[in-house]
Amino acid sequence: MTTQQRADILATLCADYTAFLGEFSADDLIDWVTLELQHDEALDAFVPYGDIRSKAVPLSPIVHVVSGNTPHAALQSILRGLLLGAKNIVKLPSSGLPEVEEFAGKLPAELQPLLTLSTRLDQATLSKAKAVVAIGSDEAIAAIHSRLSAHQRFIPHGHKLSIGLIEQPSTDAASKAARDIGLFKQQGCLSLHTVYVKESPQEFARMLATAMQRFEEENPRGPISISESGAISNLRETYRYHAAVEPENYLLLESKQGTAWTIIFENNARLVPSPLNRTVYVRPWPVDLGELGSETQYLSTIALDPLDELLEEVESLSPPRICSLGEGQQPPLIWHHDGFPPLSSLVSWRDIH
Missing domain, CATH: 3.40.605.10 (Aldehyde Dehydrogenase; Chain A, domain 1)
Structure with missing residues (x-):
């Protein structure tokens, strides 16, 4: 054939x-x-x-x-x-x-x-x-x-895990981020664990809550295991306490019904993995990228809004893939998964000369 x-x-x-x-x-x-x-x-x-x-x-x-x-x-x-x-x-x-x-x-x-x-x-x-x-x-x-x-x-x-970086809050950016978080129940390496915001991250967190609720209504997450749900509930309770004690540094936003989606604003740039299933952190973007911590070695994708204006901000992190916000979960056919050329990595060559 x-x-x-x-x-x-x-x-x-x-x-x-x-x-x-x-x-x-x-x-x-x-x-x-x-x-x-x-x-x-x-x-x-x-x-x-x-x-x-x-x-x-x-x-x-x-x-x-x-x-x-x-x-x-x-x-x-x-x-x-x-x-x-x-x-x-x-x-x-x-x-x-x-x-x-x-x-x-x-x-x-x-x-x-x-x-x-x-x-x-x-x-x-x-x-x-x-x-x-x-x-x-x-x-x-x-x-x-x-x-x-x-x-x-x-x-x-x-x-692997992925992150987003947004210049400033907007409803359009919130809708795009909700898509990059919510598709496939946040299970894949292209799912956003954290959205960083350069200006007014708490304001963006509230916009994202509205977008996540809309995304859930249009694309229900579906059931998850008891242990997965428990991990989200435990995380919520931890940050509910932090938000009560230090509201200037913490904010918890959550779905009214069950654990369908969870947003945590934390005034700390360190990247940590999310417990998944549409649970995401919103954080300020640091001046010193060293504040992001050691998890950056596992970066798969960084989704940017706007792409060209923020490209120089993230290139030193050397992620395998950079894309526009909203396209994080839908890479093009020819993308290099984790940096590998997907077809040529799977062939050898025979020469005649």
């Missing part, structure tokens, strides 16, 4: 998964191949490469170890492997992953041999992998890495 034929099939199939993968056509997929592999037929034949000819050979099989809270990351990884024409073995969490299982069930006969799902990953299968893409906690990724040999390509996507 040619790259064009796979692109045609995948574009049609993925039209039902735009919430996870975004919108794209077969031409977009071919343009992506051309961008990363320098030729639209690089996977099909030897093509000019400087003064020699080369062919891209997909690393196959690719083992994808995916987590239960990020179906979008799992589907993105699978799409890349299928587009390249590699065989893909997906290790699902023990509880399964409905979105991925549904996707696999819709694959036409031509692509079915390229995708296998399993809730177990034995050493024999792992040892045969030419490449392993691992999505999960740092501990889980380290355990997988320890089972691989030096010649296997390893692409880890471990603990």
Whole structure:
């Protein structure tokens, strides 16, 4: 099967998964191949490469170890492997992953041999992998890495979090931030944990509360576990006390019904992970970026409003991705996940000269 034929099939199939993968056509997929592999037929034949000819050979099989809270990351990884024409073995969490299982069930006969799902990953299968893409906690990724040999390509996507930075409060910025916080129940690495505001962060927190309530009404978060709900309730009580004692430095804003959303203003720039499920901090932006603390090493995305005016403020933090506020959870098809080129990382090259 040619790259064009796979692109045609995948574009049609993925039209039902735009919430996870975004919108794209077969031409977009071919343009992506051309961008990363320098030729639209690089996977099909030897093509000019400087003064020699080369062919891209997909690393196959690719083992994808995916987590239960990020179906979008799992589907993105699978799409890349299928587009390249590699065989893909997906290790699902023990509880399964409905979105991925549904996707696999819709694959036409031509692509079915390229995708296998399993809730177990034995050493024999792992040892045969030419490449392993691992999505999960740092501990889980380290355990997988320890089972691989030096010649296997390893692409880890471990603990990451994202932040926003806003010049000044506005209802438009609040609506965009609510989207970047609320999609996928804040479970993925692209979800905002903290929104920093250069001017009047408390004012912005109140605007964000209105936007979060509107987002919840239009996109209900849905049920979460007792432990997840308990973590949010405990955090609320801690900051309820702080807000009563030091109202100038703390503010708690919360949904009236349950733990649907929570906003905490704290007059402290230190970045700390949120307990997720639409719980977010609003903080002032520091003059000294060292005040952000050690969690900046885990930054995935920084969403800015406005983008161009604030770009220089954050470049020294070296995040893999910077985008406009409101686009944090919907990266473009060709984005470099955690800095990795998603297609060219999964091929090797064969030369003729």
